[in-house]
Amino acid sequence: xxxxxxPERREKxxxxxxxxxxxxxxxxxxxxDLQRRLARVEAENAQLRRVIESQRSxxxxxxxxxxxxxxxxxxxxxxxxxxxxxxxxxxxxxxxREEVIGRKSTDFLTEESRRYAxxxxxxxxxxxxxxxxxxxxxVKKSGELLDVLLVASGERGxxxxxxxxxxxxxxxxxxxxxxxxxxxxxxxxxMIVETSQEGILAVDAEGRVSYANxxxxxxxxxxxxxxxxxxxxxxxxxxxHDEIAAKMKSREKGLSEHYETILLRNGGSRMWASVSAxxxxxxxxxxxxxFAMVSDITKRKQAAEEIEVLHTHxxxxxxxxxxxxxxxxxxxxxxxxxxxxxxTAINGFSQVLLELYGPGMDPQCREYVxxxxxxxxxxxxxxxxxxxxxxxxxxxxxxxxVEITGLVEELYAxxxxxxxQRNVSLLVQPGVRGVADAHLLRVVLDNLLGNAWKYSAKxxxxxxxxxxxxxxxxxxxxxxxxxxxxxMALGDLLFKPFQRLHDARDFEGTGxxxxxxxxxxxxxxxxxxxxxxxxxxxxxxxxxx
Numbered sequence: 001x002x003x004x005x006x007p008e009r010r011e012k013x014x015x016x017x018x019x020x021x022x023x024x025x026x027x028x029x030x031x032x033d034l035q036r037r038l039a040r041v042e043a044e045n046a047q048l049r050r051v052i053e054s055q056r057s058x059x060x061x062x063x064x065x066x067x068x069x070x071x072x073x074x075x076x077x078x079x080x081x082x083x084x085x086x087x088x089x090x091x092x093x094x095x096x097r098e099e100v101i102g103r104k105s106t107d108f109l110t111e112e113s114r115r116y117a118x119x120x121x122x123x124x125x126x127x128x129x130x131x132x133x134x135x136x137x138x139v140k141k142s143g144e145l146l147d148v149l150l151v152a153s154g155e156r157g158x159x160x161x162x163x164x165x166x167x168x169x170x171x172x173x174x175x176x177x178x179x180x181x182x183x184x185x186x187x188x189x190x191m192i193v194e195t196s197q198e199g200i201l202a203v204d205a206e207g208r209v210s211y212a213n214x215x216x217x218x219x220x221x222x223x224x225x226x227x228x229x230x231x232x233x234x235x236x237x238x239x240x241h242d243e244i245a246a247k248m249k250s251r252e253k254g255l256s257e258h259y260e261t262i263l264l265r266n267g268g269s270r271m272w273a274s275v276s277a278x279x280x281x282x283x284x285x286x287x288x289x290x291f292a293m294v295s296d297i298t299k300r301k302q303a304a305e306e307i308e309v310l311h312t313h314x315x316x317x318x319x320x321x322x323x324x325x326x327x328x329x330x331x332x333x334x335x336x337x338x339x340x341x342x343x344t345a346i347n348g349f350s351q352v353l354l355e356l357y358g359p360g361m362d363p364q365c366r367e368y369v370x371x372x373x374x375x376x377x378x379x380x381x382x383x384x385x386x387x388x389x390x391x392x393x394x395x396x397x398x399x400x401x402v403e404i405t406g407l408v409e410e411l412y413a414x415x416x417x418x419x420x421q422r423n424v425s426l427l428v429q430p431g432v433r434g435v436a437d438a439h440l441l442r443v444v445l446d447n448l449l450g451n452a453w454k455y456s457a458k459x460x461x462x463x464x465x466x467x468x469x470x471x472x473x474x475x476x477x478x479x480x481x482x483x484x485x486x487x488m489a490l491g492d493l494l495f496k497p498f499q500r501l502h503d504a505r506d507f508e509g510t511g512x513x514x515x516x517x518x519x520x521x522x523x524x525x526x527x528x529x530x531x532x533x534x535x536x537x538x539x540x541x542x543x544x545x
Contacts, residue, residue: 072148072169076105078162080122092171094141105167110137110145126162129154135172147176199273199294202280203232205287207248219273219296221266237262237270251279251290260297272301340380347376399524402441404432404477408466411446415453422462424453429467434477436544440520447513448479448540456483456537463537474543482537494530517542 073086082105090097093108106114106122113136125131134150152167193200199216203209212227220227220235227235236244240261247257256278263273277292350373358366405428412426434441449464456462463482468475486494495518521528525545532538 072171073167074105074169075164075166077164078126080104080106083164089169092140092146093138108138110139113137125152125154125165129156129162136169138169145173146171147173199296200292201227201232201294202289202291203248204289205252207232207245210289216294219265219271219294220263226266235263237264247277248290251277252287254279254281254287263294271296272298343376343380347373347380350376398437399435400438401433401435402438404434404441404445405430405466407438407442408432408445408449411442411449412464415449419453422453422457423460424456424462424464427463427465427467432466432468432477434475434544436524437520440523441544444517444520444542445479447517451513451540452479452481452483452538454483455485456481459483469541471541471543476541476543478539478541480537480539485532485534485536485538487534488532495528 069086070088071086072089072092073084074089075083075085077083082101082103085097085100090100093100100108106117109117117134117136121131121134130153132151134152136148136150138146138148140146148169149172150167150169152165154162154165157163193213196213196215199219200211200213201209201216202211208231209228212224214224217224217227232248233241233245244261247259250257256276258274258276260272260274262270265271274295274297275292277290279287280289280291282288350369353361353369354366354373358369361369408428409426412428416422416424449466452464453462456464459482463480465480466478468477470476495514518528521542521544526543528540528542530538530540
């Protein structure tokens with residue numbers, strides 16, 4: 001019932017039933033009925049006032065809750081215009097309430113979200129009256145983007161028409177950023193796994209392959225789809241099934257393991273594989289499978305086998321060398337004792353013949369005896385050379401720092417004393433030092449300086465030089481002369497025993513010197529080589545390792 005009484009009229013109404021005395025009984029009944037009706041009206045008015053006050057209080061409470069709740073709320077009419085927004089809504093987006101009321105809710109979305117709302121979300125919402133977990137990107141007044149999830153429901157009129165909607169938005173910007181970072185991390189991980197040169201796979205609790213990267217499949221000559229879903233043991237050599245099954249069982253006990261096994265390639269060929277496996281547990285700690293990295297070590301295994309074979313061959317070769325050295329020692333003993341004895345006899349008897357019977361001999365016969373004597377002397381010298389050459393190939397060498405400049409000057413002085421009449425110019429680089437076996441280095445320099453002295457003998461002024469150069473980051477020593485030189489086309493013969501590049505009638509020698517020098521340099525881990533032109537001298541270079 002509608003209450004038409006104003007407060008002023010209500011005050012003028014009697015506060016208690018009027019006491020009207022009428023002599024007419026009928027009038028009295030009418031009066032009583034009127035009083036009862038007035039009392040009922042008053043009670044209904046009081047009840048109505050209480051309802052109105054309650055509704056006013058509820059509306060104020062609702063409005064306070066709507067405006068002050070720390071959640072982004074808004075309501076729109078059927079045209080999509082904003083009817084109301086919560087305080088938190090304007091606070092988060094940075095607007096004043098009067099700037100947004102009456103505007104389209106889609107005005108505050110990014111272009112992509114606006115198109116999605118107008119083409120998909122709003123048509124569906126006006127049809128069904130609700131929508132859930134719609135992802136939008138809103139634009140703050142500052143231009144900053146805000147990711148939200150929207151849930152909305154509609155209020156319908158008596159005819160079922162949609163009057164307005166009520167929407168709640170949750171800020172998921174941080175969650176979206178974390179989701180994006182996680183997705184990027186997963187992409188990076190997937191890229192690393194897929195481009196890895198190692199085979200990577202995962203198996204479930206039953207040992208069935210649940211994931212395999214491209215590299216693992218290619219190791220087996222298969223496609224990834226041919227690997228996933230099959231038992232890992234299917235790819236293991238049959239003779240190793242029990243062993244590998246036991247190793248896989250240990251994963252259920254939480255044990256990680258590294259082992260080597262043999263896998264079967266597509267077509268039946270075998271490959272050696274190195275496997276590193278770890279167990280995988282679920283959220284509740286129960287065993288869910290294993291993760292493994294697999295490397296193809298077939299080439300390494302083959303190389304190891306080849307090294308083992310080479311080691312066996314080297315051991316055999318070492319035994320042969322030891323026997324050869326023993327034979328060489330025996331040979332040296334034979335040469336120095338058994339062969340030298342008859343030579344000594346030939347030499348001695350030849351000298352006796354010349355001393356006792358030389359004057360009376362036929363000149364040609366005397367010349368023959370002299371040839372026998374000279375031949376025995378040359379043979380004796382050759383025996384000494386052979387023994388020295390063999391000894392330089394074996395035995396221990398003791399390395400120490402050697403003052404090489406002083407050693408060169410000492411050897412030159414010995415050559416000068418032997419032939420003081422020679423006109424020789426020596427140029428020596430001062431302060432040259434090196435680490436070598438001093439005795440063996442003396443033999444090297446004695447040979448090289450001796451050759452320079454010998455092969456420059458036919459020059460009016462012999463020029464000999466000693467110094468160093470840088471060769472491939474190492475110090476190279478050289479001995480240079482301006483003597484006869486040689487043809488580089490014959491250079492391969494330089495360091496071979498008994499090979500000579502000049503006529504013995506022009507330059508004496510045995511052909512052993514440079515061969516000995518090369519062996520000594522090789523024992524030091526160095527190199528020796530020469531440069532020359534016929535008639536323009538020669539330069540010999542060597543390093544000491």
